[in-house]
Amino acid sequence: MTSLATIGDAKDSILKIYESFNEMLERVTTREKHLLSQVEELNKKETHLRHAIQREKTRGEQLRKILALTDIIFNIGSEQEIYNAAVNILHKLYPNAVIRLLCVSNRRTKMEVKAACGPTNINAERCCITPTECLAVKTGKSLVNPSRSQGIFCHRLTSYAEVRSHICIPLFSEGNIFGCLSLFAEQENSFFDAYKVEIINLFANLIGISIANTRLVNMAQKESFTDHLTGLPNRRYAFNVLQQELERAKRYGGVFSVALIDIDKFKVVNDTYGHDEGDRVLVLLADVARRCFRKSDVTARFGGEEFLIIMPETIVEASLQVINRFRATFNEATLSGMLKASNITVSAGIAQYPADGQDLATLLKTADSRLYKAKESGRNRAVWSNEQ
Incomplete structure (x- = not known):
């Protein structure tokens, strides 16, 4: 019994x-x-964190490229160079997208492609439309189309089956719409998360600001080179052109002529009819000069009633013919009854590089001495040689 109890106790213990x-x-x-669940959760968080880090790296890279664009475009003086730089940097950010930058034409009759790049067989010119057809330009609002079934798809792109997504952002300069930035791709939802749209909008804003800045700088520069009464280039601009023409002629062995023109008895016009009438005479001379001289010639107001004509690749004999034709046309214009004063004439002194001077100072001094000779010889004439 004891043995059985012991065995039972052992079984119970076991x-x-x-x-x-x-x-x-x-x-x-x-x-x-x-623990496995925690490890799995940690793995998920690690994966999420890696993706977040990669996403932030990508965004950081995009922001660095935007900063690079800022440095570039704010140091560019040409609108076309700004367009090219913007499109090229956007292409680096979105290599699978077709990018086009379009501007409204001067007459606002069509949209012109200023810069484009991207993997496509689509003819960019075929996509050009009028400002009234472009909804982004017409409404001033961005169009974001992740797919053909979402949003208002550009009707000019609907015939291209390979285009599956599209974004078009209006470009503003000083509050006015001057064009649009258009991106499209063969894949749906190619660049349409909120961050990418924000990046593209930021690019559009940068382009608009830089274009406004460039236009203001160019306008200020143009004004600094322009005589405000006549609208002709001023003395400062004339010297810049003369220097360029001199360097070109020296490099290629060319010739050019200059003519100094002065209105005869201009003081009499001012004293008799007043300075307003004198201003009208100057404006008339500028208008006649625009009609008489070639586009390659430069007519500048050199000071007071004196004007300088720069005639590239023109020998002095040919210049004499042009100046005499101008003198006759101007005199005839003063007889038309447009002015109180009438029968106003001009005198001119002409010089040629390199025969009459191999530097600007000598060339202009020669032209000025010949102008003085024309005045001393009775006015209303052009002197082109020292033998006259």
Whole structure:
């Protein structure tokens, strides 16, 4: 009996141990599952973090390229160079997209492609439309189309089956729309998350600001080179052109002529009819000069009633013919009844590079001395040689 009781107690002990072991195993298994779950969650967070880091790196790279664009475009004096730089940097950000920058033509009759790049067989010129057809330009609002079924798809692109997504952003300069920035791709949702749209909008704003800045600088420069009464180039601009013409002629062995023109008895006109009438005479002379001289010639107001004509690749004999034709046309214009004063004449002194001077100072001094000779010889004539 004692032996059987001992065996029973042993079995009970073993059973308790077994039960305790199972309980312990279950706790370990539960703990293991919990740890595995935590590891899985950590892996997910790690993956999410890696993606977030990569996304931020990509965004950082995009922002660096935007900063690079800012440095470039604010140091560019040409609108076309700004367009090219903007499109090229955008292409680096979105290599799978077709990018076009379009501007409204001067007469506002059509949209002109100023810069374009991207992998496509689409003819950019075929996509040009009038400002009234372009919804972005017409409404002043961005058009974002992640797919053909979302938003108002550009009707000029609907015939191209390969174009699946499109974005078009209006370009503003000083509050006025002057064009649009258009991107499209063969894939849906190619660049249409909020961040990408924000980047493209930022680019559009930068382009608009830089174009406004460039236009203001160019306008200021033009004004600094322009005589405000006649609208002709001024003395400062004339000297710049003379220097360029001199360097060109020296480099290629060419010739050019200059003529100094002065209105005869201009003081009499001012004293008799007043300075307003004198101003009208100057404006008339400028208008006649625009009609008489070639586009390649430069007519500048050199000071007071004196004007300088620069005639590239023209020998002095040919210049004499042109100046005499101008003198006759101007005199005839003063007889038309447009002015209170009438029968006004001009005198001129003409010089040629290199025969009459191999530097600007000598050339202009020669022309000036011949102008003086024309005045001393009775006015209303052109002197072109020292033998006259």
